[in-house]
Amino acid sequence: MIKPTPDPRHTLTLRDVSEASGVSEMTVSRVLRNRGDVSAATREKVLEAARTLGYVPNKIAGALASQRVNLVGVVIPSLSNMVFPEVMTGISEVLEGTGLQPVVGVTNYLPDREESVIYEMLSWRPSGMIIAGLEHSTASHAMLSRAGIPIVEIMDIDGAPINHAVGISHRRAGRQMAEAIIAAGYRRIAFLGTRMPNDFRAKKRLEGFEEALSKAGLTLVDREFYSGGSALLKGREMTEAVLSRSPDVDFLYFSNDMIGAGGLLWCLAQGLDVPGRIGLAGFNGVELLDGLPRKLATMDACRLEIGRRAARIIADVPGAPQIEELFPTLQRGDTIRSIS
Amino acid sequence: MIKPTPDPRHTLTLRDVSEASGVSEMTVSRVLRNRGDVSAATREKVLEAARTLGYVPNKIAGALASQRVNLVGVVIPSLSNMVFPEVMTGISEVLEGTGLQPVVGVTNYLPDREESVIYEMLSWRPSGMIIAGLEHSTASHAMLSRAGIPIVEIMDIDGAPINHAVGISHRRAGRQMAEAIIAAGYRRIAFLGTRMPNDFRAKKRLEGFEEALSKAGLTLVDREFYSGGSALLKGREMTEAVLSRSPDVDFLYFSNDMIGAGGLLWCLAQGLDVPGRIGLAGFNGVELLDGLPRKLATMDACRLEIGRRAARIIADVPGAPQIEELFPTLQRGDTIRSIS
DNA sequence: ATGAAAGCGCTAACAG
DNA sequence: CTGTTAGCGCTTTCAT
Numbered sequence: 001m002i003k004p005t006p007d008p009r010h011t012l013t014l015r016d017v018s019e020a021s022g023v024s025e026m027t028v029s030r031v032l033r034n035r036g037d038v039s040a041a042t043r044e045k046v047l048e049a050a051r052t053l054g055y056v057p058n059k060i061a062g063a064l065a066s067q068r069v070n071l072v073g074v075v076i077p078s079l080s081n082m083v084f085p086e087v088m089t090g091i092s093e094v095l096e097g098t099g100l101q102p103v104v105g106v107t108n109y110l111p112d113r114e115e116s117v118i119y120e121m122l123s124w125r126p127s128g129m130i131i132a133g134l135e136h137s138t139a140s141h142a143m144l145s146r147a148g149i150p151i152v153e154i155m156d157i158d159g160a161p162i163n164h165a166v167g168i169s170h171r172r173a174g175r176q177m178a179e180a181i182i183a184a185g186y187r188r189i190a191f192l193g194t195r196m197p198n199d200f201r202a203k204k205r206l207e208g209f210e211e212a213l214s215k216a217g218l219t220l221v222d223r224e225f226y227s228g229g230s231a232l233l234k235g236r237e238m239t240e241a242v243l244s245r246s247p248d249v250d251f252l253y254f255s256n257d258m259i260g261a262g263g264l265l266w267c268l269a270q271g272l273d274v275p276g277r278i279g280l281a282g283f284n285g286v287e288l289l290d291g292l293p294r295k296l297a298t299m300d301a302c303r304l305e306i307g308r309r310a311a312r313i314i315a316d317v318p319g320a321p322q323i324e325e326l327f328p329t330l331q332r333g334d335t336i337r338s339i340s
Numbered sequence: 341m342i343k344p345t346p347d348p349r350h351t352l353t354l355r356d357v358s359e360a361s362g363v364s365e366m367t368v369s370r371v372l373r374n375r376g377d378v379s380a381a382t383r384e385k386v387l388e389a390a391r392t393l394g395y396v397p398n399k400i401a402g403a404l405a406s407q408r409v410n411l412v413g414v415v416i417p418s419l420s421n422m423v424f425p426e427v428m429t430g431i432s433e434v435l436e437g438t439g440l441q442p443v444v445g446v447t448n449y450l451p452d453r454e455e456s457v458i459y460e461m462l463s464w465r466p467s468g469m470i471i472a473g474l475e476h477s478t479a480s481h482a483m484l485s486r487a488g489i490p491i492v493e494i495m496d497i498d499g500a501p502i503n504h505a506v507g508i509s510h511r512r513a514g515r516q517m518a519e520a521i522i523a524a525g526y527r528r529i530a531f532l533g534t535r536m537p538n539d540f541r542a543k544k545r546l547e548g549f550e551e552a553l554s555k556a557g558l559t560l561v562d563r564e565f566y567s568g569g570s571a572l573l574k575g576r577e578m579t580e581a582v583l584s585r586s587p588d589v590d591f592l593y594f595s596n597d598m599i600g601a602g603g604l605l606w607c608l609a610q611g612l613d614v615p616g617r618i619g620l621a622g623f624n625g626v627e628l629l630d631g632l633p634r635k636l637a638t639m640d641a642c643r644l645e646i647g648r649r650a651a652r653i654i655a656d657v658p659g660a661p662q663i664e665e666l667f668p669t670l671q672r673g674d675t676i677r678s679i680s
Numbered sequence: 681a682t683g684a685a686a687g688c689g690c691t692a693a694c695a696g
Numbered sequence: 697c698t699g700t701t702a703g704c705g706c707t708t709t710c711a712t
Binding site for chain 2: 011054056057058059060061063064069071079080082084085086088089092101102103104105106119120122123124125142143146147148229230231232233234235236258261262265269287288290291292293
């Protein structure tokens with residue numbers, strides 16, 4: 001009944017399925033998309049033909065004809081720490097059920113690269129875009145604004161989004177941590193972080209942190225930056241550097257948990273009294289911390305949830321622009337002493 | 341000279357640029373793609389028009405017309421440990437310069453999900469596919485085979501690839517580690533790993549490991565599996581469980597570095613003599629290990645390089661199918677004692 | 681160096 | 697319930 005592929009090297013089209021099943025292309029198309037009413041008999045014929053031929057529809061053509069593209073652009077700065085993979089996991093998880101597919105672009109924190117990634121992605125006319133951060137070049141901003149699709153800026157809400165935003169206030173996160181540290185009685189506080197001129201979120205955390213310090217009449221006693229390499233190792237090294245340079249420091253505020261964990265391991269190895277002699281805190285709430293001998297104080301960046309919500313905004317074909325703020329919880333762990 | 345957009349809410353087409361610049365659509369197309377000869381004057385006119393309008397080409401239409409799609413499908417089981425993000429980084433890095441873009445699909449180690457991810461991706465008619473592992477369902481295998489594009493199966497080379505393959509031999513990796521452990525004089529060896537029925541690579545490593553053990557007249561003294569949760573924490577817990585159940589165990593072989601690191605931290609906290617009383621080894625060569633107080637023995641899975649090479653095979657429009665085997669180096673670290 | 685015509689493979693919008 | 701007719705926005709091919 002069903003004719004075999006005429007030329008096995010030729011990519012199959014609807015027409016092939018149509019001929020093999022003796023049904024019009026249009027009906028075949030309907031069956032394959034579960035659209036409109038088709039009799040059970042024809043449906044069976046078509047499905048069998050498609051299956052035996054091994055037909056895979058051409059979405060390029062479908063998208064052009066229907067003006068609908070089931071792609072969601074995701075623009076992130078990096079994949080080399082667990083932050084963005086986790087956001088991606090949240091996005092994938094939600095998109096999975098919707099027929100939408102994520103397309104990922106990595107910018108390495110470079111505005112130029114971000115611009116070209118955005119351009120490339122928009123040229124696929126995706127159904128929506130999810131992009132990390134609120135800071136973009138003028139050109140990037142313009143492209144996103146005129147794209148006519150939902151744009152969700154994620155991670156950060158300290159600023160003006162183009163359209164939608166899902167994230168936390170990093171400035172407030174920094175402030176809260178500082179307040180908790182000060183309340184616990186620490187006074188000689190140092191900052192240890194990445195040297196990333198374009199990591200605006202880390203920068204905002206630090207700003208918030210210093211803001212709260214100065215409100216309490218304090219300033220950072222020391223600061224140390226790094227770039228590249230194993231974060232855990234860098235954490236150890238930086239901690240050693242800071243404590244030998246400024247031995248009277250009584251608190252180390254790290255810009256992320258990995259270097260914080262490194263610092264913690266170093267302090268413990270030195271036999272320092274944590275959190276008595278010295279306290280430590282990081283940022284992100286990575287699950288890794290659960291396995292450490294002592295739990296590092298941190299704040300959850302709500303990564304998974306941010307990914308989920310961003311995806312949901314796009315999947316739900318949003319109406320009015322919305323800003324969803326999430327609220328990180330401060331996890332005191334074992335490295336901030338109780339209020340003195 | 342250049343007319344403003346007629347309707348700002350309408351997505352721009354070549355025609356708009358054509359009208360705005362007074363040049364035929366064809367010539368505009370040529371300018372925008374740097375194809376064929378165009379006079380400097382017209383080129384300028386066109387570029388200016390495109391820029392002021394904010395035109396972004398429609399790749400859907402372009403792809404349909406040219407039968408060329410600059411997308412590369414990447415199918416991976418998970419994003420939740422650093423293994424695949426690192427592979428992705430290698431892929432992005434190489435693809436960046438080629439005009440090709442990765443599209444990621446995550447399968448969660450589920451064959452059914454893999455099947456549908458492959459189907460979705462192939463329906464975009466990508467220029468190539470990179471897919472983790474050599475084990476696929478019959479349907480997946482069939483789809484990939486008939487796709488007529490380069491297929492690169494990555495991570496593993498113990499098996500028959502559809503087309504190209506880039507990876508290491510996990511069976512041999514397991515064997516080599518066992519040999520090193522045995523040579524160092526350890527005899528009562530336990531295995532601690534993930535409970536992942538579809539992680540064929542972990543399975544192969546364990547098979548190779550046991551194979552080498554039995555060649556030396558040994559068998560595993562104990563084994564412990566886990567799923568989900570913080571790997572570092574699980575490593576601690578499993579290690580405690582194994583050592584209290586089998587106190588005479590003198591070596592712990594972990595299926596990955598994270599649980600290995602957890603085990604190591606636990607042993608050190610207990611004051612156990614590592615590597616004298618007990619040795620440990622993991623797998624993956626994650627950079628995290630560099631920051632640990634003692635360096636865990638491990639084998640590098642060559643993740644970044646695998647990503648790079650796979651991308652290169654596709655970017656280079658490969659000729660004959662090729663299998664690229666990489667060779668992980670055994671890093672003894674500080675947790676296997678010197679040969680006794 | 682530039683333009684005109686045809687059509688990529690599919691689906692929207694109508695017929696019947 | 698099924699088929700027919702036009703395109704979707706570009707690029708290929710062929711003229712000029």
